[in-house]
Amino acid sequence: MENKLIILIHGYFGFGNVGDETVLSVAFDEFRRIFGDNVEFVVLSSNPGRTVRIHGVRAIRERLTSPVFWRFFLRSHVLVFAGGGRYGYATWRRMVLLALLAELLGKAVVFWTVGVYPYDWRGFPVISREPMPFRGLTGLLIRLVISRASYVSVRDRYSYGVLRMTGVNRRVVIEDDLAFRMKPPDPGECASLAVKYGIAGGRVLGINLRTLDYETNRRVVDYVVRLVREFMGRGFDRVVFVPFGFGSFEGRFFDDDLIIANVLKKYVPNLVVINEELNPRTILCLFNYFDYLIVMRHHAIIFALLANKPMTALVYDTKSLELLRASNKSNNVNVILIREFI
Numbered sequence: 439m440e441n442k443l444i445i446l447i448h449g450y451f452g453f454g455n456v457g458d459e460t461v462l463s464v465a466f467d468e469f470r471r472i473f474g475d476n477v478e479f480v481v482l483s484s485n486p487g488r489t490v491r492i493h494g495v496r497a498i499r500e501r502l503t504s505p506v507f508w509r510f511f512l513r514s515h516v517l518v519f520a521g522g523g524r525y526g527y528a529t530w531r532r533m534v535l536l537a538l539l540a541e542l543l544g545k546a547v548v549f550w551t552v553g554v555y556p557y558d559w560r561g562f563p564v565i566s567r568e569p570m571p572f573r574g575l576t577g578l579l580i581r582l583v584i585s586r587a588s589y590v591s592v593r594d595r596y597s598y599g600v601l602r603m604t605g606v607n608r609r610v611v612i613e614d615d616l617a618f619r620m621k622p623p624d625p626g627e628c629a630s631l632a633v634k635y636g637i638a639g640g641r642v643l644g645i646n647l648r649t650l651d652y653e654t655n656r657r658v659v660d661y662v663v664r665l666v667r668e669f670m671g672r673g674f675d676r677v678v679f680v681p682f683g684f685g686s687f688e689g690r691f692f693d694d695d696l697i698i699a700n701v702l703k704k705y706v707p708n709l710v711v712i713n714e715e716l717n718p719r720t721i722l723c724l725f726n727y728f729d730y731l732i733v734m735r736h737h738a739i740i741f742a743l744l745a746n747k748p749m750t751a752l753v754y755d756t757k758s759l760e761l762l763r764a765s766n767k768s769n770n771v772n773v774i775l776i777r778e779f780i
Contacts, residue, residue, distance in 0.1 A: 442478040445469060446514040448533070450522045452485030452497070453693055454684035457617060457737025459492055460718040461521035464616040465550070466493065480510045484686060492717060500536075516546045521593070521616050523553035523736070523757050527576045530556075534579040537587070546588040551616050553757050554597035561692035562651050563754040563776050569599030581605045594760035615761070617740045620718060628723035635712065637727045641674045644728035644747075645709075646682055646738035649697040650754060654776065658734070658752065659698065661779055663705045665732055665750065674729070679703075679711045680721060682735040695735070736761060743767055752776055 447465060450458045462481065469477050482500040483489040489497035501507050517540040519533060537547045556570050572580050584590055584606050591611040592598050598612050632638040643666065647658060666677055679702065681695035691697060696713060703709045712724075725731070725745040733739050734752040739761060742749045750772040753759050762773055 442476050443473055443516065444478045444480065444510075444514045445516045445518055446480050446482065446511060447518050447520050448482045448500070448536070449520045450484075451481055452483035452489045453686040453690075454485075454488070454715065455686075455693065456682040456684075456716075456718055456721060457735065457740070458522055460617045460620055460737060461551075461615070462489075462493060463718060464619045465518065465520045466495070467621065468616075468619065480514060511540075512543070514540075514545060516548065516588075518548045518550055519552055521551050521553075523555055523559070523755070525555045526558035527556070527572065528558075530554075530572060530580060531576050534576075534583040537583045538579065541583065541586050547583070547586070548588055549584065549590045549592075551591050551593040551613055552597065553593050554600045555756060556600055559755070561649075561690075563654055564756065565753070565759055565775065565777065566596070566756045567759075569596050569603055571600065571603035571605070573604075577604045584608065584610075594757065594764065596756055596760045615737075615740060617718075617737055618744065620722065620744065623719045623723045623726075628726055631720060631723045632727045635678070635724060636710065637676060637678060637724065640676055641729045642676045642678060642727060643669050643674045644725065644731045645677065645679045645702070645733070646731070647679075647695060647698045647702065647734045647752070648683065648754065649691050649694055654754070655698050655701060657779055658776065659702050659705065661752075661774075662702060662732055666706050669730065677706055677709050678724070678728070679709055680724060680738070681712065682721075682738050684715045746770070750774060 451462055479495045481489050481495055481497040483497040486497035486499060498506050498510055540547050556572050557564060557566060585608050591613045593615045598610055601610055679699045683693045683695040685694035699711045703711060722741055725741045728747055731742045731747050731749040733742055733749050736758045739751050739758055748770045751762060752774050754776045762771060
């Protein structure tokens with residue numbers, strides 16, 4: 439590793455989240471395109487074993503009491519905060535303190551298509567239409583660290599507005615979520631997967647929902663059941679649920695899409711639930727075989743846009759509303775704000 443550029447990548451990796459793993463995969467591709475084989479990755483992951491299994495790279499926990507963490511942190515050349523929605527004061531304090539230490543040690547620090555949201559998020563619908571600044575010590579640290587960073591980009595105008603209102607005056611780029619750069623899957627590989635999962639023929643309705651609080655889940659399921667019945671009445675003969683969250687830790691119910699999938703299946707008995715953890719390219723393959731999509735997760739919306747499929751997007755958070763506002767395919771999207779029916 440001594441002769442290679444060592445890049446330490448920070449994000450919500452190892453949580454079983456398809457969107458974040460897509461971001462990580464694209465980050466690898468982009469750095470390899472620039473630096474070739476002269477780069478070594480170390481991923482800060484909540485579940486290093488899961489990250490190694492999916493991506494085949496070195497992964498460690500972000501544990502400040504761990505000698506392993508400090509060994510790789512000190513040997514790294516670049517610290518990259520890659521994608522993802524970064525919520526609340528506690529998250530940003532931890533991020534900027536780590537970034538400040540990296541900057542003081544002479545490392546390059548990159549914020550790359552991050553989502554900047556000053557409110558906490560714990561599995562309930564939240565849509566903030568107007569940016570709000572970070573205040574106090576956290577705001578001061580954000581201004582200090584980002585002013586010294588090598589590169590800063592955000593994934594939506596809301597995030598840009600938060601940084602500007604927080605007092606960040608340096609150049610900040612607004613660029614698309616890294617998932618939009620995912621390489622298209624091989625058509626032959628996709629055809630075999632379509633046969634495997636029984637979606638190669640007929641009219642197929644694809645669904646992705648995110649598990650939220652009990653009352654929101656109940657109302658979302660009621661709404662989606664009505665939609666499914668409408669589509670079945672219009673000739674759709676298969677309904678497939680594709681999770682984008684496969685669970686992480688106890689108490690983080692919002693990481694496990696299979697919870698709400700199993701509730702939905704009680705009312706849609708013919709629902710096919712894909713319950714194995716698939717890689718992002720495989721999931722994009724499946725999206726190409728859906729005729730219509732009902733989607734809720736941020737990156738499920740992006741996958742539907744990548745596959746150029748018509749969809750109903752159930753929006754529960756600021757990030758997805760911002761994504762759809764910026765999309766040039768809005769005529770293919772029926773946007774439903776979840777708060778309108780809860």
